[in-house]
Amino acid sequence: MGVNKPTPIVYLVDDEFSIRDSLTLLIESTGQAVRSFESAEAFLNNYDPEQPGCLLLDVRMPLMTGHELQNELSKRDINIPIIFISGHADIADSAKAFRAGAVDFLEKPFDNAVLLERINEAIEKDLAFREEFTKKNLIQERINHLTAREKEVLSLIVKSHSNKESAKILNISNRTVDVHRASIMEKMQAENIAELITMVMYCETPSSRSKAEIFR
Template sequence: MSELHAEPDQYIYIVDDDEALRDSLVWMLESSGYAVAAFDSAESFLEAWRPDMTGCLVLDVRMPGMSGLELFEELGRRHCALPVIFITGHGDVPMAVSALKRGAVDFIEKPFNDAEMRRLVEQCLEQERNGRSRRRTEADIARRLEHLTQREREVLHLIVAGKLNKQIADVLGISIKTVEVHRARVMEKMGAHSLAELVQHVVAVEPVASR
């Protein structure tokens, strides 16, 4: 058995109308040390869903009522960040492949191997952890950007554009000494220890900052 890397607040959410398969998955994953929550329908999962859920979702493609694909699409509309593994029968593979193109992590065919399911779950949990960490970093950088003055923002954009201090001074009509002061404040406020780190920070949040 591979080493378990789930964080305490990460759950594997299983959504499947097949009680026997659902119970089997719960037993296998819980015995492997994971925290698991199971649902017998897409509708019951939607009722329980919260934006702050962490972990991953194991979702049957074909269920009565709302299908797994319909749930997947609804969660996408709600900007749900849970990675999704689809469980499919042989005839459902084309639908699962279509879901991959829309952002699902992977699919696994019935009957599936427990070790393969654990591997996919680990992959999803790592992806979700990394995504959360990235979003926290981006939010922190965005907050730092908000604390820059207008002049500091101008200097920052010119730095990121690759301008030297003398060029920035010429563009803004200020002295090189003043540019140096602004540059030092920008580095401090952005929490950057090098030019490369500063550029990485700005590039990371550019889509966020431009909204």
């Protein structure tokens, strides 16, 4: 029996009730779940990072603004796709939002069809990110279960060293390298060396992690 995946939710944060009400009705008419909040603080107090979805966010609100909420989510390492909506935006507002990672910026009044399309794209983006994150974590867990010596051998495999070269570098016998390679293949659940290397390279995220961190 498969595991039930959480249903994506569109989180809507806007201090105007009429906007929240109309957008909730519009989005729910497509069968999409919506949770609306009148403030950024209310959203932060109720948001579950494990829940997939996207955030429809007003720019100018009392207390914490949309930009400030975006920054707070970044500080908490929360990567929910954000679509900004605003009736009083300028170029500086949109530029600031995009620089901080927003996926879109729509000015009120906006075309409903365009909004719904952007929401679908944002949710697909979030689901793809979560799938990739899960896959990388699974690979990293397998690497973490390797012994220190196996990690050394794996690092040399990724660098395309032969068994003979690896044995010389590590000052061990060819037979010992063979044993380690077989154990690595089993623990990593790789069918062949090409798949093994692909798994390690996939696990590596150039922007934030190095091979040294992967093999720690």
